[in-house]
Amino acid sequence: MWETVKKRWRAWLRAIHRDVGYLAVGLTFIYALSGLAINHITDWDPNFTTFEKVSNIEPIDEALDDDAAVRVALDRLHITATPRSTYRAGDELHLQFDNRKIVIIEDQVTDQGASPRFFLRLANWLHYNRGKAAWTYIADAYAILLLYLACSGLFMLKGKLGLRWRGAILVGLGVAVPMVYVVWSGGPEAHNGKKAAVAVPAAEPDEPDEPDESDDEEADDGPPTRPPLPPPKPPTPS
């Protein structure tokens, strides 16, 4: 048996590499395309196509009651659809439709809306692992498959086309690129800022405060603690 393994291991490695490669195609497309999309987030919106149009209309009479103001606004904007909700406050009139919002401020009309990019929104959602749950394990499994592809790729061919010559040079080049970049850019330390977080003095515990109800409520709460982690839905930090 050992003889067979010695003779056939490279062929088996190639066969498994091929099948793992097939298996990884779907997830590679998701992670690679989403990676490209997110990498250039400063140049475009990878999740939504949005629109915003600004126009002007004759201002709506402030003396009108809310329902009448909405009717007049819809009439002046030539909109026949019924808004999902309406709201009036100060000099603003809000008309809310599905995926569209119109805000009238005096004579200015701002019409805003957004619709998700079908593939990329889903791919980015998966890439960021915003859904958590089982996707964490799927992403882990995919990472392990990629590691297998990388390792098996090293030994698939022998001789000059393998690690003895061409393979060694290209692997060296691939490893050198991130290393040179880290050295050249200064690495994480150079990008972490030149000073630590500003030290904010802690509360002065002995400082007397006027006793009142809200003070008592705070005292009952005990020492402030870090809040529980919220669900992972906020946007990429901006």
Added chain:
Amino acid sequence: MRRPDLDRREFIKNAAAGTVLVGLGGALYRIAADDLTRKARAEDRSDGRPRLPPGQKVIEKLRDMGGDPGDGEAKNFSLNVHGLVKDPFVLDYAGLLKLPQVKQDLDVHCVTGWSVLGSTFKGVSLATIAEQAGVKKKVRHVIFEAEHGFTANVPYDEAIAPSVMVTYRMNGKPFSKNHGAPVRALIPDLYFWKSAKWLTGIKFVADDEPGYWEVRGYHNHADPWDEERYG
């Protein structure tokens, strides 16, 4: 057997040369086209700091950074001002519009490297809200609370700076849903993630409570001029 017109070596050489040319062209185009950044780099702020923090590129309008937006409707807006205050209160959108208003031209800087300069923001100064709530002497930090449980922490002294506000209009227009409608925080001198979108609450506290991104590897303070991006 007929020899192919183009052998492998030649093909790789041509492909590599083509890639380099396209790359160089793209880089040159980006450098030449970035007038806004070049101009901003030549300017200084009134406090002596450069107008553009290091590592930032100027763009013309806010980028959408993804994520699930909040409700977005002014009708449903509610701002809970609470914590170590003498008079906690809850504001609706109409109530916010009735408070003393401020309009300021400000720059914002995103931790991902873009900046938007000189936009006019309208809203209510945080100092006004703090004053109305009667902030207690123990307070050292302000926690901005937003939809989906998002929080961002800011030292109190910096949160009551004149430029810090709760804002509902940018350049005369309401915020779109993906940019924090109807109301977001604005702390222009810290990276923009501190300016919580879809604002729901302002909590005044004595001890720091690192926020959503701060406990996930981003810097607790986030000063763009010191490039405090990551913790």
